[in-house]
Amino acid sequence: MTWVVGTMVFWAAAWAVNIRLAASGLMAHRAGRLVVPALFGITLLVIWEGLVRGLGVPAVILPPPSAIAARIASSTDILWADFVQTFVKGALSGYAIGCGAALLTAVLIDRSAFLKAGLLPVGSFMAALPVVGIAPILVMWFGFDWQSKAAVVVVMVYFPVLVNAVAGLQAAEPMQRDLMATWGASHWQSLWKLRVPAALPFVFNGLKIATTLALIGAIVAEFFGSPTVGMGFRISTEVGRLALDMVWAEIAVAALAGSAFYGCIALIERRMTFWHPSQRG
């Protein structure tokens, strides 16, 4: 009971502090703005821990965060092996191939209005489909190892990136294109010096969407068959054994990997599109 009461008291106190902080002058600074969400996140963890302990929730339903942290600390080698298998081998290689292929396609079909008119609706249609369902087929074709996961990721990231890249290549204004034409720029010069830079904000939008899709694709594809290593494999087998602390540990790693991946792409975007209004601020 003391756990539950203590949790409620902490919650009320943290909430009061957050309201006070939100109204204070601290919010004018960048660092100050991190305090409130951080406190909110800590509060959630404390409520989770307190309620699980206070109400005696069995660990096979919801393990407390402390148990998950202990599990992460005690099985870093397994988590690392799973991370390498799923993220580095499956997701990253698929992401690179899929995005590369999509960007190449975008540049190639850019010259033909007919192809653009034909591929763009098909591409946006495909981007809305539950593409991850293709996982069982690709697992059958490419075997259980990371190649099939990479293939799923390729199919998943291809269409969103393609649609964004094609839209981006049309983003340069007619006036700017005319200027390139008056300078006698060839198609490729105009593409490289004007339209590719102008397309970058769109391209990065697609690349950022694709980061999440890549990780989802690699994990879900492992539900359909995998070697005895990998995040999706670990999640599905440990769920079967009701070792939920391990499942949560994998989810924590996946969340961390996903955010870090997204953050990396966003960082590259800041570097490459520093001139864009959304990046100056």
Add this chain to the structure above:
Amino acid sequence: MRRAAPVLAVLGVIVALWYGATVWMNAPWVRDQAARSGTTVTLAQIVPQTMAQERPVLPAPHQVAAEVWKGVAGQAVTSRRSLVYHGWITLSATLLGFAIGTGMGILLAVGIVHNRAMDLSVMPWAIASQTIPILAIAPMIIVVLNSVGVQGLVPKAIISAYLSFFPVVVGMVKGLRSPDAMQIDLLRTYGASAGQVLGKLRWPASMPYLFASLKVGIAASLVGAIVGEMPTGAVAGLGARLLSGSYYGQTVQIWAALFMAAGLAAGLVAIVGAVERATLRRMGLRA
């Protein structure tokens, strides 16, 4: 018609490539069979045989179409072999989850817009949550809820709700903030309460944003429902068809379930799009 021609051409090329791939990928099996029975096959014999296999590596488009047709029209809709039956199970979980997720998402967005502490605490997490593979928790939700006695529609709907929730929150916060300061000031000079500003200005102004997130949300909901059907051992639903097809090597069945899922997704997005057009037209936002 002029806009349809390029799309049809691209689709035609895709189907042609598919047929080509069917021959190429299924031919080794035909040759293998022929070699075992000691006969030789000519190319003219290989081509038709690659398109009529029981368990092809890649089924031909017409095989998939026939399987879909058999599953949709050839069975009573209550039959376990009917794709309509499985599709409905997936669709009902999708719609229930979508309704829950959208409702909660809109409520949270309204809260975020009106409460600064909530905005600062929750919004960064809502945005960050879009970068993490939430789908990974699907098996756990299913199994844990199953162990406490909740099964069937609800666990899948929870996953669907979870997946559609965050896009709606992020989109609606943007939408509810889209009226500019001048308009909000005008309402303030009229003495409007916060509720009136919400009802008469913020809510109507957020509609284009709402529909954009609804389209993302309903597609995500469907993926959630499909993935949610896998861990319980493939009982019913399109996800279960995918999984059982992959267990037993029934490739035609997998492709049929996949096309059914694609049709569902396209239908759902089209419905949201139609409602969007009708709403925006009545609001005078789009001609």
